[in-house]
Amino acid sequence: MDSETRVAVISIIVENPDAVSEVNRILHEGSSFIIGRMGIPYRARKINIISIVLDAPQPVISGISGKLGTIDGVSVKTAYSNI
Incomplete structure (x- = not known):
């Protein structure tokens, strides 16, 4: 990428299981900018935690x-990087 782009982390907490497909659809739209993704299903609380680096x-x-x-x-x- 070049200087006209920024590095950022988007932190997502999904509390509504019905929202997962919509979250994935939106992330798929921006997939060419995503350099990493980590998803953690926190079953004890019935939520999903996702971090996206772009x-x-x-x-x-x-x-x-x-x-x-x-x-x-x-x-x-x-959260945005300063560079």
Whole structure:
């Protein structure tokens, strides 16, 4: 990637099992920018925790994060690298 992109981590907590397919659909749309993904099913609490690392233009990162944030039962936070 180049200097017009940013490295970011999107942290996702899925509390609604019905939301998983929508989360995966949105992540698939941005898959060309995803450089890593880790998913942890926390069965004791019946939630899924997902971390996505991207190298993408700012509008793409914001778009993915924003779409995920509109899903009922999904919490999203994004952290950006300073480089």
